[in-house]
Amino acid sequence: MSREREAVNSWLIKNASVLGRRNADIAITDGVITAVGEGLDAPEGAEILDASGLVALPGLVDLHTHLREPGREDAETVESGSRAAALGGYTAVCAMANTSPVADTAGVVEQVWRLGRDAGLVDVQPIGAVTVGLAGEQMAELGAMADSAAKVRIFSDDGFCVADPKMMRRALEYVKAFGGVIAQHAEEPRLTGGAQMHEGEYSARLGLAGWPAVAEEAIIARDCLLTGHVDSRLHVCHVSTAGSVEILRWAKSKGWRVTAEVCPHHLLLTDERAATYDPVNKVNPPLRTDADIEALRAGLAEGVIDAVATDHAPHAAEDKECEWAAARPGMLGLQTALSIVVKTMVEPGLLDWDGVAERMSRTPARIAGLEGHGLDPAPGVPANLTLIDPNASWTVVPNELASLSRNTPYSAMTFPATVRATFLRGEATVLDGKATK
Ligand SMILES: NC(=O)N[C@@H](CC(=O)O)C(=O)O
Structure with a gap:
């Protein structure tokens, strides 16, 4: 599924494995994490993303x-x-x-x-x-x-x-x-x-x-x-x-x-x-x-x-x-x-x-010294996050990489773990493994 760029920066990320430690929902309003916990309600106007099986990292x-x-x-x-x-x-x-x-x-x-x-x-x-x-x-x-x-x-x-x-x-x-x-x-x-x-x-x-x-x-x-x-x-x-x-x-x-x-x-x-x-x-x-x-x-x-x-x-x-x-x-x-x-x-x-x-x-x-980055998901923290599928694998195809260059030494090699989504201050830059813009 690919998507047009949307200005949505309110989300409910459901059932992610936060830092690989515990399963929790992450609520994001206007680009900021408002709650991390079980069974959270969706913030108003939020999109819902089912993150079951995915690891959430800063x-x-x-x-x-x-x-x-x-x-x-x-x-x-x-x-x-x-x-x-x-x-x-x-x-x-x-x-x-x-x-x-x-x-x-x-x-x-x-x-x-x-x-x-x-x-x-x-x-x-x-x-x-x-x-x-x-x-x-x-x-x-x-x-x-x-x-x-x-x-x-x-x-x-x-x-x-x-x-x-x-x-x-x-x-x-x-x-x-x-x-x-x-x-x-x-x-x-x-x-x-x-x-x-x-x-x-x-x-x-x-x-x-x-x-x-x-x-x-x-x-x-x-x-x-x-x-x-x-x-x-x-x-x-x-x-x-x-x-x-x-x-x-x-x-x-x-x-x-x-x-x-x-x-x-x-x-x-x-x-x-x-x-x-x-x-x-x-x-x-x-x-x-x-x-x-x-x-x-x-x-x-x-x-x-x-x-x-x-x-x-x-x-x-x-x-x-x-x-x-x-x-x-x-x-x-x-x-x-x-x-x-x-x-x-x-x-x-x-x-x-x-x-x-x-x-x-x-x-x-x-x-x-980057403010707002490298912070664990917690209330009040800017929603800079990535969601990773630890059980998926992928094979590197140079032409499919986003870089304008092709000089990867990993062509045709298969690796574990894929990035499913990335959020910059609550805005999805990657969804379903694809760049949103
Ligand atoms: N690391 C590299 O192999 N190349 C660097 C610069 C450099 O460190 O030589 C580059 O800018 O291409």
Whole structure:
């Protein structure tokens, strides 16, 4: 069943398994949850949705999305990426700054923020660049971006590492004034020049230049020390190695304000994929080994890794359907993230549904400082929710994804769990598994 867009934002969601814990109805009036309990009456004018067998979670929050607008609207727009996000169960995404022009001024972050608001499918929270043009040389106007309508709190040169330790220190110090955080793409560039994949057995066999784990770990260790020294907030993007988990555990034991994310693909896929020479498997940081996967899953379960973030990185066909060395790194992630977390974490018993809410909604919302997101269903809370069918499965068909790009490594793979509905402030952005607009 598909539906025209409706302005309805009053609902009675009946008999959902709230956080996988207890069955209850959720009443929503004018976009706000008014009651959670058994046998509730429908609010006036409300639509009724039977959620029997579905798990209700707070809407997912992605700390790391590449939306490509402005600049590469052929690969993704704020609207198309927002639709993919809603279909993936998200109600808020943080949009990375490596657009063209780079989001390094108040003007560009406000543009992205407005485009997100106009699309109205998820809240789009722009991330600002740390340095002008992501060039690593001159600090961007962080204060102006923080003061803008977009209220930027996360700053990142993602795609590039803030490699200069003095620049990193200054940025960490600067954002303390407004409660900001520096999200680091941890890659020591002098160790990864020309790298094509993880440095290990497969890179040696395939004759492709390697990206060693130490290039990530050395920067994470350095930045943990720096953030401890200046008592600021560091967030580590897309952690991909077992050694990084060890370093983060140590840094957290010191009480330093460090958080970290892991991407679904690093929880599931290994560098063996490079043997296909299909660039759909090329990503930065690269797919690593089974031992890394095991450590990342354990780190996420334990909370050493705080959050799951997609690093949704759409690329146009000409940037992916070419030889491996010429292809851009990155893979789609928004519509597959939840299912991969279910497969890699819930099914093996490493996380329950409450744990999924913690790693994919509450904690990322807290890291990003997003008001109204990451809150468990309760009276007075904005109705940002997703309803998941834990017993359904689906097979990934690239052409059926909402992204304008097709670079998913999961084509023809079957995964557990489907998103049946998503609500942004009480408005259904997804119903019956389909986007409403
Ligand atoms: N993660 C990726 O593989 N790609 C990112 C940027 C980057 O981190 O290289 C992208 O913007 O495409």
